[in-house]
Amino acid sequence: MWKNKNFLLILGGTLIVDVGFWFGIIGNLEFLQQNIESSFYQSLFLIVGILMAVILAPLAGRIVDQAPKKNIIVLSSFVRIFAVFFMFAAIKTGSVWWMLLYNVFMGAAASFTMPAFQALLPLILEREQLLGANALLQNMMTVSRIAGTALAGFMLVKVSLFSLYLITLIAYIATFVCLTFLKVNEHKEEKASTTNKNRSRFKEVFPIFKAHPAIITPFLLVIVPYLFLAGFNLMIIEISELQNNPSIKGTxxxxxxxxxxxxxxxxxxxxxxxxxxxxxxxxxxLVAISQLTLYFSTIHWMPFVSFALFGLTVGVYFPVSNTIFQVEVPQEFHGRFFSFKRMIESLMFPLFMIMTGYFLDTLGIQHMAVLYGGISLLLIVLYGWKVLRGNEDTRTMKVSALEASK
Structure with missing residues (x-):
């Protein structure tokens, strides 16, 4: 895997583009604080990009299944470069409408990029390498999130907002250049896509769940980690204020x-x-336990236990679930399936984020922790009881089976 040039390019490209993405998120928050007082209106501008990704998901899924995935990834990278110039216009004029266009194009690029990445991995790697590759990509995204938010927050104190987006532009250009060097043999994929082009429909993704029951468990259980993940930043801010310790956020x-x-x-x-x-x-x-332990957030060290338990979940759950999807879902449906998956996650994220914000305001983090932990445990018990009584093959299949030769 470490000798696979294509995978190394994707790994490097993911790191650079994600750091740029988090620079953009921090920059967006700063720009909105400077130009819009209402938190409600700020949230509307932030959600626009997510809504665009949801709207384009069916189209993106069909295109990823029909067109060369490298071309889609490279073109999406170029769209990100183009989008940054809208933010330059926004900063120059002080107009939030330019920022709205920035979010629209960023959302459009994201709706194509992630499904194409997920569909490309099985084409450039052996099956037994997928689990390790997904784990590495998850680690890389974690590094980029931590590094991106920390660096952007530090740089905003030292440099202008324009300079922050200039660095973001450089990151996106570097990603674009890296990804143009991808060399993927997609001839078989292109031939199959051409044959099925006229009858490729987004709704064809739904029968896959019945035909491949192994994908149902990771697809449904993702609700639990997303319940924590969507309110991640809000909870960190709340804990910082609860303990009156600003430095705890970075830790x-x-x-x-x-x-x-x-x-x-x-x-x-x-x-x-x-x-x-x-x-x-x-x-x-573990996620449910991490939520419940947030009840003790007033104790200095307990939030570290909560977030460590959640981090362990991220390091296990997402690599396994992504590998299951890549192995179990037929390759000709990868684009549509991963677009559908991203569409559902894009809908969950703002919904759960708004819920978290509301409960933090009305209940406080301690009572919200009990509520979220209780909901998560109820879902786990109900679904676990059902699935463990289900199909024997699905229930007993080992993680190592994901690496078995076809």
Missing amino acids: LYMVEGAAVFLGSVILNRFLKQRAIVPVLLGAVT
């Missing part, structure tokens, strides 16, 4: 990031011979 990010790496190590060394369903159920149970 919590680092603890969670380190736990993601540890989760990946545990997955690769100790969980490969375990059955997939218990591994996934165990991972989301």
Whole structure:
């Protein structure tokens, strides 16, 4: 895997583009604070990009299944470069409408990029390499999130908002250049896509769940980690205020990031011979426990325990679930499936974020922790009881089976 040039380019491209993305997020927040007082209106501008990704998901899925995936990834990278110039116009004029266009184009690029990346991995790697590759990509995204938010926050104190987006532009250009060097043999894919072009429909993704029941568990249980993930930043701010300790924010990010790496190590060394369903159920149970432990957020060290437990889940759950999808879903449906998956996650994220904000205001983090932990445990128990009584093959399939030769 480490000798695979294509994978190294994707790994490097993911790191650079994600750092640029988080620079853009921090820059957006700063620009909105300078130009819009209402928190409600600020949230509307931030959600626009997510809504665009949801709207374009059906079209993106069909195109990813029909067109060369490298071309889609490279073109999406160019769209990101183009979008940054709208932010330059926004900063120059002080108009939030230019920023709206920036978010629209960024959302459009994201709707194509992630499904294409997920569909490309099985084409450039051997099946037995997918689990490790997904774990590495998850770690890389964690590093970029921590580094991107920390660097952007530090730089805003030292440099102008324009300079921050200039660095973002340079990151996107570097990503574009890296990805143009991808060399992927997609001839077979292109031939199949041409044959099925006229009858390729987005709705064809739904029967896949019945035909491949192994994908149902990771697809549904993702609700639990997203319940935590969507309110991640809001909860960190709340804990910082609760303990009257601004410095705890950066430390919590680092603890969670380190736990993601540890989760990946545990997955690769100790969980490969375990059955997939218990591994996934165990991972989301850790999320429920991490939510419940937030009840003790007034105790200085307890939030570190909560975020470490969540980080362990991220390091295990997402690499396993992504590998299941890449292996179990037929390759000709990868684009549509991963677009549908991203569409659902894009809908969950703002919904859960708004819920978290509302409950933090009305209940406080301690009571919200009990509520979220209770909901998560109820979902885990109900679904776990059902799935463990279900199909024997699906229930007992081991993580190592994902690496077995076809």
